[in-house]
Amino acid sequence: MSGKLFVIGFGPGSFEHITKRAREALQEADVIIGYSTYVDLIRGLLTDQEIVSTGMTEEVTRAREAVRQAEEEGKKVAVISSGDSGVYGMAGLVYEVLVEKGWTEATGVPVEIVPGISAINSCGAILGAPIMHDACTISLSDHLTPWELIAKRIDAAGMADFVIALYNPRSGRRTRQIVEAQRILLQYRSPDTPVGIVKSAYRERETVVVTTLAQMLEHDIGMLTTVIIGNSSTFVYDGKMITPRGYQRKYTLSADEQPLKPHQRLRVENEPWSLEAGGAGVIATAGKQAQPASERPVLAGKAAEQATPEAAFSGTAKSTAVLKAPPVEQEAGTAKPKEERTPLEWAMQALEALDAVKGIEPKPAAASSVRQASAFQPEMIFEFAVSPGIANKKITPQQMMAIAEVAGEKGEIEYTPHHQMILRVPTDDPDSITGRLRELGLLLSPIGDVVQVKACDFCDGEKKDSIPYAEELHRRLGGKEMPKELKIGFNGCGMACYRAVQEDIGIVFRKGKFDLFLGAKTVGRNAHSGIPVAEGIDKEDIVPIVERIVNRFKKEAFPNERFHKFFQRVGELEGYAWYEPAMPEIENAACGD
Numbered sequence: 001m002s003g004k005l006f007v008i009g010f011g012p013g014s015f016e017h018i019t020k021r022a023r024e025a026l027q028e029a030d031v032i033i034g035y036s037t038y039v040d041l042i043r044g045l046l047t048d049q050e051i052v053s054t055g056m057t058e059e060v061t062r063a064r065e066a067v068r069q070a071e072e073e074g075k076k077v078a079v080i081s082s083g084d085s086g087v088y089g090m091a092g093l094v095y096e097v098l099v100e101k102g103w104t105e106a107t108g109v110p111v112e113i114v115p116g117i118s119a120i121n122s123c124g125a126i127l128g129a130p131i132m133h134d135a136c137t138i139s140l141s142d143h144l145t146p147w148e149l150i151a152k153r154i155d156a157a158g159m160a161d162f163v164i165a166l167y168n169p170r171s172g173r174r175t176r177q178i179v180e181a182q183r184i185l186l187q188y189r190s191p192d193t194p195v196g197i198v199k200s201a202y203r204e205r206e207t208v209v210v211t212t213l214a215q216m217l218e219h220d221i222g223m224l225t226t227v228i229i230g231n232s233s234t235f236v237y238d239g240k241m242i243t244p245r246g247y248q249r250k251y252t253l254s255a256d257e258q259p260l261k262p263h264q265r266l267r268v269e270n271e272p273w274s275l276e277a278g279g280a281g282v283i284a285t286a287g288k289q290a291q292p293a294s295e296r297p298v299l300a301g302k303a304a305e306q307a308t309p310e311a312a313f314s315g316t317a318k319s320t321a322v323l324k325a326p327p328v329e330q331e332a333g334t335a336k337p338k339e340e341r342t343p344l345e346w347a348m349q350a351l352e353a354l355d356a357v358k359g360i361e362p363k364p365a366a367a368s369s370v371r372q373a374s375a376f377q378p379e380m381i382f383e384f385a386v387s388p389g390i391a392n393k394k395i396t397p398q399q400m401m402a403i404a405e406v407a408g409e410k411g412e413i414e415y416t417p418h419h420q421m422i423l424r425v426p427t428d429d430p431d432s433i434t435g436r437l438r439e440l441g442l443l444l445s446p447i448g449d450v451v452q453v454k455a456c457d458f459c460d461g462e463k464k465d466s467i468p469y470a471e472e473l474h475r476r477l478g479g480k481e482m483p484k485e486l487k488i489g490f491n492g493c494g495m496a497c498y499r500a501v502q503e504d505i506g507i508v509f510r511k512g513k514f515d516l517f518l519g520a521k522t523v524g525r526n527a528h529s530g531i532p533v534a535e536g537i538d539k540e541d542i543v544p545i546v547e548r549i550v551n552r553f554k555k556e557a558f559p560n561e562r563f564h565k566f567f568q569r570v571g572e573l574e575g576y577a578w579y580e581p582a583m584p585e586i587e588n589a590a591c592g593d
Contacts, residue, residue, distance in 0.1 A: 003070035009085035009116025014202035029078035063093040120165040127196035128240030141168035158188035253446035455490035456498035466509035504563035519564035533576035
């Protein structure tokens, strides 16, 4: 009988989170070797296997015994670890013992490492989404690693703004390490940085606390606990820790003429952390019940001009999401200078002024449990497309200089093949940019999964009969949000030199009427131009027809589904049927001379 070594990570400890392969390997094994507590956790999955269990600090003994029984007695031996066996588990020790004995994969006993769910993943799932950005794990146990080295790692992780998962944070005899870890991290993080403390994840005695870096030591922390410390952008909402995927917040025009607010985002469903005061966010203030932002009073006059709410959330020991309202000094001679006040302070002052107008008594100071939010402020990147117009392709020196000036040293200008420039400008005041560019006659459009109307220059305006229809299409549809980007190509004559037929929807003006092409596919072995579905469409009909097609695409397309796939799937649009374009036969390239 040939032996085999299984090194199994069985996850957090609940049967539901043990992988199928881990269950199979446990059943295949003749011997189960593990820490006695871990053996008890999986005992319900065992049958008649021999069990070898030892204490917590006897990992090397367990590894040597496992190798001995597999090599010398030819048994199938399963060494078990909670979480993942390769993360502070037994996998490394088993390999070390094998290396000492000269083991090789080609000639030695077979080894299978069976992965499991590590604590950073299981506890992160319980807490919400704290591990959405770069993260690291640090064990505070100095049993095998000198504390001086652990302290350096904590310092480096804090300096680099990692989300940090602390394993083995405290035991009966090790109590100072977690205190020292907190002290080091407070040099780099706000005291109000969200912290999640999870004990016995997914087990009967599971406990979960969401608190702050300053208050974390007030809670029970032991060897069965994992502590997850957020980075400078992590916030708490409705008891859940959420870490944004990045430090920049990009936003664009949601419609050509719609003003933007700095706290709004292009696609809220893709950035659920963007809790905008004017959208779907929820705002809670101390002493008040949370209410949807849509139900907040509308400010007018100077109050509206001063109010730029930036929702900053922090967590209490009870995991309550709150909006921190910084107190504004009211006594004579103590008020903050205007230039020192944050946008949030201006907003809260405006709301207080509105309450005063309505005769509402001011609320008492916030309770001490409502802690100051992190000072993290994301960099706002305003991105949009700019062009001289739908038909006009000539940009003036004055316009070019203005574009360069609004981009500034930190902005980015990207020229596209569609006679547009995409601007990405760090700013939370988009009106100062859009207003100036529009005054110079430039056309501004949103970018992303929107409708883009692309038209030729109509031979510098000499063939201008169809220009009003291209401009009307842009007015009605340009910038409209779609499941996937949708390009409408428009040519002003039968030459079609602007290649409108290669776009999702192609329109060609010919002999006083319009030809319509749908569903071009530009890559792949079956690449083809748009399917010619109609000729001779009357001028007054073309815009309504295209608008209905676009609206149906918006309503019925799957997320991220391209227009040609949608057309093929539904089979018919406005009475125009999809059909398979004729494909030329492509011969394989000849070999040889």
